Amino acid sequence: MDVFSDPLNRDVYITGFLWILKLTVAGGAGALVLGVLLAAMRVSPVPVLRGFGTAWVNIFRNTPLTLIIFFCYFGLFSTLGLSLADDIDLNNFWLGVIGVAVYTAAFVCEAIRSGINTVPPGQAEAARAIGMTFLQTLTIVILPQAGRAVIAPLGSILIALCKNTTIVGTIGLMESSSAMKQLINENGDNVIPIFLVFAGTFAIVLIPTGYAFGWLANRLAVKR
């Protein structure tokens, strides 16, 4: 374990996981907002919006994340000139956030939509009967109940998202998997310990995350 006693190496390790953390938080927030919007579109009475939501889910759910991240870099940035920050790392970070968010939004959308199906139709009828508009019915009555029904699956999606953010390393961000690769390259005699530390860090953070979502799901479940 002397690899990590070197402050330079420790710095690589910590910076890598900080990127992962930032990508997860920003990507997760983006995916949640986008996913809820997409789910709202998919249940809306407007055919164009429904079509848009369906197309989004079909395109991004069935495309490898690596390709999407590559597209964000080579397409959005290199070709179309979309620059999101002057700092190269920060630019790659935001491109990664976009890629991860649009990809994960497709899964969030489908989870929320299955949650909407758990809400009895009578709830929407009652809301309409007191004069709520479609949007009010959705945001005040349906989505809060749908969201609580799918906290556990949303937790799984967040965990998957966290691990998926390592793909942003492919466009040059020194997140944890790139950090691991660098440390392994420089310390060929310590491959297994380095690998175990990186993998272990993910597991140590994500296992409690899973339990926390399970606990939340129970606590916030809507009693019927």
Place this chain on the structure above:
Amino acid sequence: MSDEALIVLDKVNKWFGPLHVLNDVSLTVAKGEVVVVIGPSGSGKSTLCRSINRLEPINDGTITFDGQALPAEGRPLARLRSEVGMVFQSFNLFAHKTILQNVMLGPLKVRKEKPAVVRDRAMSLLDRVGIGNQAEKYPAQLSGGQQQRVAIARALAMQPKAMLFDEPTSALDPEMVGEVLEVMTSLAKEGMTMVVVTHEMGFARHAANRVVFMADGQLVESAPPAEFFANPKSDRAKDFLSKILTH
């Protein structure tokens, strides 16, 4: 009860696929009138009730409420619905909101009234239906009868011009039917315009101004309760009454 018509259905038709659930139904409900709709299962009485606030769109004919044709959709329809209270067979209280929030939600979000005013009105309505002390509980913590009384309070909180009841006691345990009917009877006595789909013949007898009998999507008979129960004119109604009143 006045002579002024509040709800007018004119030659209303509705099909569910090949099934003709409403067949040329015409019905006028006056302000303050209590109309009880009875009939065998599948006769279209629930559909009739639900078509009045367009929870069930119709295929043909016209429905007017308070002098205006029912809007097809959007905000005008939402506004109309806010003026027509509806009570469902399965209560449909918002499961994630407390009893008090359930009653306050409509006036707050739909009418944008002041919270303090709404809270006072909601509490007095809950007291009136006898659930004031359960205001902070969630629907699942209440009995069916209590939930249905909250549902009535929720509809009344919008200060509706009319109330629709779609089999309000059919999902209740027998010992809870009375408490709900009591609330409905007192509403009727106060002059609320009501359309009630029910199997409670007792309620029809003592609270209704008029009983409407439906069968196979048609409005077969319409008469004051005393007359209808003592002397039904159609064979279909005679047959129906003989089956339910002999027990």
